[in-house]
Amino acid sequence: MKKRSIVGLGLLSSLFLASCSGIQSLPQGLLPGNNPATVGSFAAGQPKQVVEVRWQNRNQIINMGTAGVDLFGLQPAQKTAKARVTQAEIQAMQAQGIQVSQSREPSMDVRGGLPGGYMTYAQMTEKLKAFAAQYPNLVTLEDVGDTWLKTQGKAPQNDIWSISVTNKQNRTAKPTLMLTAGVHxxxxxxxxxxxxxxxxxxxxxxxxxxxxxxxxxRELVVLPMVNVDGRIQVEQGNSWQRKNLNGSGVDINRNFDAYWNYEGMNVPSSWKNGLLSPGSETYSGPRAASEPETQAVQNMYTRKKITASVDIHAYGDMFFWPIGSSEKPIPEVNIYKNLYNATFGKIGYEGGTSLTLLYPTTGTTDDYGYVKHRAFSMGMEVGSSFRPAYSDVERMWVQHRPLWLNMLNMINTFPARR
Ligand SMILES: [Zn+2]
Structure with a gap:
C-alpha cells in the first residue's frame, strides 16, 4: 500500500485524497477540507525529472495544476502536458490514475547562457535606449521599478523597463494596448x-x-522583461528558473492583488495548496502584491488608462481571458471571443478561461487588469518550447505579426468599461 509512504508530503496527500474521493464532477469531486500537512511541505532538494503526463478527467488536471506541480507545454485538446517532478510526485500522480511516462526537455539541458540569437537583459536595455534615442517623437522609455534584488541593495542595474510607442504629437486620447513578457x-x-x-x-x-x-x-506600452532577476539567472545557466529571487522565489503571476489566494471566493481549499507552498512553482508570496515586480506592473495600470493588455507566456498555443478560476462567462466575453477569433484563434490557439481550458488560476495579471482596472486583459502561451531555436522565433514572429497589428487595430472598437 503506497498510502503510508506518501502521506506527509503535502502535495502527495492532496493528490491521493483527491483520487480517493471517487467523484468525477466539479466542484464536489475536489478535495474537501484543508490538511495543514499539505501546506509548505514540498521536499526541497529532491531530484527532479521531466515526464509527460496524460489525464483523463478534469479532476486530475485540476488537482495537478492547483497542487503546484511544475506543468508546462500544456495541450488541453490532447489532455497532455510535460511536468518536472520528483519521484514521489510521480507516484502520487499515478495513484490518482494519471498516466506518467518518461520524457525530456532537451533545450533545457544547458550549462550556461542563452541559445544563439537571443538578447540578454543588458542587450535588451541597450536596444530600448537606442530606440528612444533614434525615435524621440514616437518613444517614451521609462524605468518603472526595481527588481527584488535591487530593493535588497543588490544588483543595482536591475531595473524594469517600460517602452511606449505612439505619435507623441497627436495628444488626443488614444486606446492603449499593454503587453507584458518575461514574467516567468x-x-x-x-x-x-x-x-x-x-x-x-x-x-x-x-x-x-x-x-x-x-x-x-493608438498607444502600445510594453514591459518586455518583468522578471529581470529571474531572467539573469537563466542567462547564467539556471535554465529552469521561473519565479523571482525573493527567498525560494515568488510566482509573480500568482501575486497580483485580485482574488489573491482566492480571497473573497468560495473555492475548495485544496486549490490553494500550490499557492501556499514556498517550494512550489506557483507560490503566491506572503501577501497580495508583495513583490516589487508585481507592483511595477500594477502601477502601470494605475498610472495609464489601459484599454487592453496581454501577458505573454510560453509555452503552448493558448489564449486566456478572465476570470481564471471561473467557468461563468463575464459580461464582455463576446468581445474577447471576437478578438480571439480575429487573431490567435486563426492560428489554432485554444481560447477560454484558465479553468475552462485547464485548471483554475488566481492572482494573475489577467484577472488583475480586468477586475481592478476594468481593462480587457488577457493571457497567452506561445510557442512549443521554453527555449526555441531562434529560427523558430523568426517563424513565430512572421505568423504573429498580422495578429498583433490586428489586435492593436481592434482595441479601438472596445467599449469603455470605466
Ligand atoms: Zn509563464
Whole structure:
C-alpha cells in the first residue's frame, strides 16, 4: 500500500485524497477540507525529472495544476502536458490514475547562457535606449521599478523597463494596448516577440500605411522583461528558473492583488495548496502584491488608462481571458471571443478561461487588469518550447505579426468599461 509512504508530503496527500474521493464532477469531486500537512511541505532538494503526463478527467488536471506541480507545454485538446517532478510526485500522480511516462526537455539541458540569437537583459536595455534615442517623437522609455534584488541593495542595474510607442504629437486620447513578457524567467520567446513588435512599429512608421495609422492613433506600452532577476539567472545557466529571487522565489503571476489566494471566493481549499507552498512553482508570496515586480506592473495600470493588455507566456498555443478560476462567462466575453477569433484563434490557439481550458488560476495579471482596472486583459502561451531555436522565433514572429497589428487595430472598437 503506497498510502503510508506518501502521506506527509503535502502535495502527495492532496493528490491521493483527491483520487480517493471517487467523484468525477466539479466542484464536489475536489478535495474537501484543508490538511495543514499539505501546506509548505514540498521536499526541497529532491531530484527532479521531466515526464509527460496524460489525464483523463478534469479532476486530475485540476488537482495537478492547483497542487503546484511544475506543468508546462500544456495541450488541453490532447489532455497532455510535460511536468518536472520528483519521484514521489510521480507516484502520487499515478495513484490518482494519471498516466506518467518518461520524457525530456532537451533545450533545457544547458550549462550556461542563452541559445544563439537571443538578447540578454543588458542587450535588451541597450536596444530600448537606442530606440528612444533614434525615435524621440514616437518613444517614451521609462524605468518603472526595481527588481527584488535591487530593493535588497543588490544588483543595482536591475531595473524594469517600460517602452511606449505612439505619435507623441497627436495628444488626443488614444486606446492603449499593454503587453507584458518575461514574467516567468525561463520563457524566452515572449521577450523577443514583444521587442520585434516594437521594432516593427518604429522602423515601418511613415513607410507602411497600416502601421503609420496605428502608431498615430493608438498607444502600445510594453514591459518586455518583468522578471529581470529571474531572467539573469537563466542567462547564467539556471535554465529552469521561473519565479523571482525573493527567498525560494515568488510566482509573480500568482501575486497580483485580485482574488489573491482566492480571497473573497468560495473555492475548495485544496486549490490553494500550490499557492501556499514556498517550494512550489506557483507560490503566491506572503501577501497580495508583495513583490516589487508585481507592483511595477500594477502601477502601470494605475498610472495609464489601459484599454487592453496581454501577458505573454510560453509555452503552448493558448489564449486566456478572465476570470481564471471561473467557468461563468463575464459580461464582455463576446468581445474577447471576437478578438480571439480575429487573431490567435486563426492560428489554432485554444481560447477560454484558465479553468475552462485547464485548471483554475488566481492572482494573475489577467484577472488583475480586468477586475481592478476594468481593462480587457488577457493571457497567452506561445510557442512549443521554453527555449526555441531562434529560427523558430523568426517563424513565430512572421505568423504573429498580422495578429498583433490586428489586435492593436481592434482595441479601438472596445467599449469603455470605466
Ligand atoms: Zn509563464
Amino acid at each position: 524567467a525561463r520563457e524566452l520567446a515572449p521577450v523577443e516577440i514583444t521587442m520585434r513588435l516594437i521594432e516593427e512599429l518604429l522602423s515601418q512608421y511613415g513607410k507602411d500605411p497600416q502601421i503609420t495609422e496605428l502608431v498615430n492613433t
